[in-house]
Amino acid sequence: MDGTRTPGEIAARLRRLFPRLTEADADGVVDLLIKSGYVEDADDQPPEELSQAEQDRYSRNHAFFRRTDLTPRARSWDAQLRLKRSRVLVLGLGGTGSHTAWALAACGVGEIHCVDRDTVELSNLTRQALYRESDIGRPKVEVAVARLGEVNSGVRITGESRAIERDQDMVELVRGFDAVAMCADEPGGRGGIRLWANRACLAARVPWALGGYSGPLVSVAAFDAGGPCYECLTANIDASLAPGIPVDLGGPGVIAPSAGVSGHLTAQAVISFLTKIPENPGSYVTGVNLIAPDQHVYTRPLAAPDCPACSRGAPNAAPAGTISS
Incomplete structure (x- = not known):
């Protein structure tokens, strides 16, 4: 053959x-x-x-x-063509977001739009890949757009320095993109930016990935446009806990490897959605514990029947399963 x-x-x-x-x-x-x-096919030729x-x-x-x-x-270059024809929104250019944006640019995503409201600080330099000491005090978006353009001049890099302050901001922002990389954490809490992203992406039928870290635990949650969604996931977590136990997976503890792994897991989730490799990634959560290599987190959230965001009997609901030690 x-x-x-x-x-x-x-x-x-x-x-x-x-x-x-x-x-x-x-x-x-x-x-x-x-x-x-x-x-x-033996006749396969680069497009x-x-x-x-x-x-x-x-x-x-x-x-x-x-x-x-x-x-x-049809062609062995189809995946790369899908990337070239895609538009991705990267929201947040910190530890996770800077690595995510770099990976997407390096892989050849056709257009990347970066959004962040912050300026570069000295404490950012331990983990945020796009910035240098000479950038301290400059808007992150300004620096990121220039640096990503140096990584790949064939990718259209745009950006805006702005804060997302309400759900309608998110609705307007995600419109027209093929995927969203959610790497921002403010406004925090379950009723904040993540919930806004979830509902905006569901409404626009846009898949999205949520990357993050809590100390050595690094994870990404990827949500297919058809659900189960972020609110299904949080409902499943709540249902498994005794009443009154809060869940807070955030925190300031991070080093360069945890930020890098988080960003690259997020980029890979976005790339899977864009290339359709695998063909139907679905919604899932995966992650690793950097100081306990035998601990691997993996689950596919169940569709919550009364989910306020996607309660339509999401067709690709799958049995949940978590592997951890």
């Missing part, structure tokens, strides 16, 4: 090598291999939409997507 034979010729060759195979069995073996997604420089730049992306994509595509 080196590209020099048709499927019929390959099946005939199999029958010569293994005489006990019936014609139907030989055809079935070849068909199974093709449907696995690992076999490419004109990608220049030779882009093919060189993204050659390792191309190899990654060819290895991980199990869905037959």
